[in-house]
Amino acid sequence: MIFVLLFVVVCFLAYSNGANDNFKGVATLFGSGTTNYSRAINWATLTTFLGSVTAIFLASSLVKNFSGKGLVPDALIQTPEFAVSIALGAGITVFLATKIGMPISTTHSLVGGLFGSGIVAVGSAFNFSLLGSTFIMPLILSPLMATVASMVAYLLFRRLRVFFGVNKQMCICIGQEYVPIVNNLNKVNPVADSITSYKSINIDKEQNCIERYQGAFLGLNAQKLLDVAHFLSAGVVSFARGLNDTPKLVGLLIVINSLSIEWGMVALAFAMAIGGLLNAKKVGETVSKKITPMNHGQGFTANLITGLLVTTASIHGLPVSTTHVSVGSIFGIGSVTKKSDIKVIRNIVLSWILTLPIAALISAIVFSLLSYVF
Incomplete structure (x- = not known):
């Protein structure tokens, strides 16, 4: 019974993850007017699913990280109650944020769940130093890196555009x-x-207003070339998100010995896709329209930086948040153009700050209840 509950709860977390995260990879396509919402979410769903399947071969270290290995004693990791409490704490937190349109990090929610359940279970035996070095630092540094990188990249691309006579x-x-x-x-x-x-x-x-580019780059129409590159970069971001997030979720299923990691990833990939198709619009509006207005070139730059950072982190086993990186990249563009909505950014950052303690509290309560029942 507890193993069935664990599978259902992790699928719920994957559904919530898809609803909150799937559209972020294509937010700039919609925000810049490159395409409409329907086409953007369909592209995000396809490329995210491909990233999730590819994770079977490339992201085994993240599966290990988010099973709780090293944070708590190995004996605790083998208990399904521990995994259920983490998944439910993170899933409820992400689902509630999705309902109010706040783009929060599933990674951050999982860290909160690990922390809350771990503290209740083992107290001072919890490995706080590993939590800080492996989880917290990448989550703090990634949006700052994305902001700076997108600012630098946009200024560089703008100079190249002028140099090649694209107006x-x-x-x-x-x-x-x-x-x-x-x-x-x-x-x-x-x-x-x-x-x-x-x-x-x-x-x-x-x-x-419709802003387009007039001119040619290496003999090709600048606007058409940019639109194709923008779609590709958005696909890269969504692919990277599936690659980075799916192993974190399937790590919670490793205690179900009868379920292979490969089939677990496929099941969660479908749950993420359904969540994105059904419930992504409110968060999508926040990320694509409310942080800053973007033209085609600015949207492409933000997506390119996000894709590069998240893919690199996935390959090296660093649990960065696609949300933090994506929002950081878009904010970097808005900082250069001086069109960022500071009030929206402030609310998003506040939701990030609250994510970990809320997930930790819910997870701690669930673990306490499950320990009493089972």
């Missing part, structure tokens, strides 16, 4: 506008009598 081009609508003429005699139910037209110039909000 920004704004569009403004000038032409016939057709409007109905309403019969004002009927005050209760006015009816349009006819249609008239006149020449007009439409001026809209800044974020609704």
